[in-house]
Amino acid sequence: MKFVLCCFLFLAPVLHAANLTHYQSSPEGTSLQTFSLSKSMTQTRRTNAFDRSLKLRLGTFALAGGESVVTEERLVNGILAQIQTVEETLRRRGSSFNDLSPVKPHGAFFMVENFRVSESSRIYPELLKIFRSLSLKKWRQLEGIRITDDLKSLTTIRGGKEVSTQAFSYAFHCNRERPPGYCLFKDQGILFVD
Amino acid sequence: MKAFLLTISMILSVAAVAGPEARRYLQQQIASGRIDPARADQTFVFNRQQYRLSDFEPEVGRGLLELFGRSNRDQAKVTLQNYLLARAEVLRNTASPKRAEVMENLNLLFDVVHGGAGTVELTKGLECLPVESTQDRTVADLLNGIRETERSTGCSELAPGQHRLFASDSQNQYTSGNYLLRRRSDGTYQAMLHLNFVSDRGSVAPSAMLERAQGCLQIASSNIRGPAGERLEIVALGQEDIARIPASERPSANDISITPVGSRSFSRAYASNIECPVIVHEVMHLLGLCDEYQEQATDMASNNWTCRVVTRAPSIMRELSVFERAIPATVTCECTSPLCRRVMNSSDEKLKKIYLGQSLSEVVPHEFRTSYCREQSLPSGGISLAQSGGSLVVQSQDNGITLEGRSLGASTTPATPEVLRRRMTCVCPANNTGCLAEARRIADRALAGHPRRGCPSDLTSAPLGPVPDHRPPGFSFQNNRITLVSPPLLPSVLLPNHFYKILEGTCSGGRSAGYQECASFAYRSPPCNVPDRCRDDSFYLGAHR
Structure with missing residues (x-):
């Protein structure tokens, strides 16, 4: 039993903070959503393009009490270890992991730390699964904006508190006078409205 | 008992030394794409014996080499990356003899993927937009130096009745897409592209998407003009249309997937609810134009395309609303x-x-x-x-x-x-x-x-959308319907050097030289060294007279 435990500890990946970002730039604007897998687990959300779980919200979020991301963190660190091995191998040839990650204009990709993982990579589906799992956790908004489902009001949130609410002008923020469309918020990001 | 014996015999066979036939068989399977070497744990069966793929690294390497001969550069890059990821454990163990075999494969495949131009060309040159067009070219083609582009014609202007066929040329850092350029007897240019739509979980049929694209391009073509008022029509062709074009003039197909509503579009994938401004923007990519909008200035973007020159003139490659502002529009609203x-x-x-x-x-x-x-x-x-x-x-x-x-x-x-x-x-x-x-x-x-260019906000009826119209601006009210006619707010959907780029492709020394120089930074990461003149829109994009 001691032997089994010893081997388990040896094989367990070393856990450390890692950032997992889903990114896509398109003519509508840049979509970016990052999960920082560390002790202060946060989510930076500059788009609702990749998941609609938090509806019309942009900003920074903290993991709600009672939620855990240990599994996701372990999986991401395992993938990162694989990538780093490939990176070291390629570096010796004057190349890099990112050199072999084709990027298509407007194509979505993941960044695991500074490593770009394109849609055609064998690890992209795994990352997508982890990303979706993280998205489904409960998140508490710390900073940013929130728009009501009826598109009538826009609330600003700071330090986890609502600091102001004003009428939301769809025609000003969005590309059309009426939905559907996409809306831009300076320094906050982009929201797609169905 | 029978199952047990079978299992034992399979275990033994895995360890068995494979004959040359099994090795040849594996190589063929990899080369034909039927076995994926990116799955390190994969086994294969030959002559009722099961073998582990990881015991055949030299064959895996040779199979990949054959596969690369029929792949495009992007496919080859990602296949090599996937292969290495699958062998990460082996690579970590420096004492393993298997590692030496994997490294040998890397040596074999590395030069093929990188080609003669090395990593700079691989990582940067191919990331410029017509990259997407290089997907149609195999590595073998590229290595053999086959050129489809009729470069011999240089930048000379087409005379009425003449044509020129453009195709991707990955040896050139900034290249064109696949299209046929014709000049009609009345002097109008026609750029014709073969759009081959394929459903990928989309809710729109390929024929309907082709029809939509054709409609949008027809609208855009109503006001695509060069600086001297020259006209350019952009025409999307389907499978049947392309068959009517003589083989020597036929442009290569551009494959485009149709994806679900709400997914983000790019030039090789259209969301089912894609609209005209995005379609026109994406088709311009296939005609060799690059993006001009700003990548978000974050750490993320610094890994990507921060060298891009962000323009300020009204350009459809930066701002989608240019489409609607550049075309004369008629909108009908139910009162x-x-x-x-x-x-x-x-x-x-x-x-x-x-x-x-x-x-x-x-x-x-x-x-x-x-x-x-x-x-x-x-x-x-x-x-x-x-x-x-x-x-x-x-x-x-x-x-x-x-x-x-x-x-x-x-x-x-x-x-x-x-x-x-x-x-x-x-x-x-x-x-x-x-x-x-x-x-x-x-x-x-x-x-x-x-x-207005759209219905008043209290009218719930959807506008019919902008359609080309050359009636004088104004409105009329008949049969409880309002018709609003607006003139174009911009002189053309394209800026002058966009126009010349489509006419000239990759030729050097022509009127699109400034565009080609500045657009080549569109998908580059630092170090950039963007010349100052590229910050001047009149150099990069030209100015309408």
Whole structure:
């Protein structure tokens, strides 16, 4: 039993903070959503393009009490270890992991730390699964904006508190006078409205 | 018992030394794509014996080499990356003899993937847009130096009746896409692309998507002009159309997937609900034009395309609203609301002018207003109809512009008009000449007093969308329908050097030389070394006369 435990500890990946970002730039604007897998687990959300779980919200979020991301963190660190091995191998040839990650204009990709993982990579589906799992956790908004489902009001949130609410002008923020469309918020990001 | 014996025999066979036939078989399977070497744990069966793939690294390498001969560069890159990821455990163990075999494969495949030009060409050159077109070219083609582009014709202008076929050329850092350029007897240019739509969980049939793309390109073509007024039509061809073109003139197909509603589109994948501005933008990529919008300035973007020159002129490669602003538009609205009926059946022309005049959001481009402007509601009282002065009131300042948008409240009657007001204040940062130039264009547009380009907001009927129209600007009201005719707000959907780039492809020394130089930074990461002249839109994109 001691032997089994010893081997388990040896094989367990070393856990450390890692950032997992889903990114896509398109003519509508840049979509970016990052999960920082560390002790202060946060989510930076500059788009609702990749998941609609938090509806019309942009900003920074903290993991709600009672939620855990240990599994996701372990999986991401395992993938990162694989990538780093490939990176070291390629570096010796004057190349890099990112050199072999084709990027298509407007194509979505993941960044695991500074490593770009394109849609055609064998690890992209795994990352997508982890990303979706993280998205489904409960998140508490710390900073940013929130728009009501009826598109009538826009609330600003700071330090986890609502600091102001004003009428939301769809025609000003969005590309059309009426939905559907996409809306831009300076320094906050982009929201797609169905 | 039988199952047990079978398992034992399989375990033994895995360890068995494979004959040359099994090795040849594996190599063929990998080369044909039937076995994926990126799955390290994979086994294969030959002559009823099971083998582990990882015991055959030399064959795996040779199979991949054959596969690369039929792959494009992007596929080869990612296949090599996937292969290495699958062997990460082996690579970590420096004492393993298997590692030496994997490293040998890497040596074998590395040069093929990188080609003669090395990593710089691989990582940067191919990331420029027509990269997507290189997907049609195999590595073997590229290595053999096959050129489909008729470069011998150089930058010479096509005479009426002549044609030129463009295709991707990955040896050139900035290249063209796949299309046929013809010049008709009346001097009009026609750029023809073969769009091959394939469903990928999309809810629109390929034939319907082709029809949509053809419609959008027809609308755009109503105002694609060169600097001297030359006309260019962009035509999307399907499978049947392409068969009617002589084989020697036939452009290669551009495969485009149709993806679900709400997914993001790019030039090789269209969301099922894609609209004309995006279709036109994406087709321009296939004609060799690069993006000009800003990548978000974050750590993320620094891994990507921060060398891109962000333009300021009204360019469809940066701002989608250029599509709608550049085409003459006719919009028909059903007059269904009480307000509409009251206004349109009255004889008060001032009321109609406010009701059907341009709105703030039509005059101030989306990207501009969300970057430099803020909006506030003003009290609705205190203004009479006589003072209202139309739907927009403009006040230019040295550092920007202030506009007041006016609309009619639902309770408006000819006798008691309710004028709703919103103020938009736009302030340009110091020394931002592009912002100031746009502010001047906004003022000109607002003062022109054209009708709206969409239905008034109280009308629920969807506008029919912009369609080419050459009637004089204005509105008419018949059979309870309002028809609004607006002139184009821009001289062309394309800027002059976009136009020349499509005409010239990759030839050097032509009128698109400035464009080619500056656009080559569109998908590069630092170090950039972008020449100063590329920051000048008139050098990069040219200026309409």
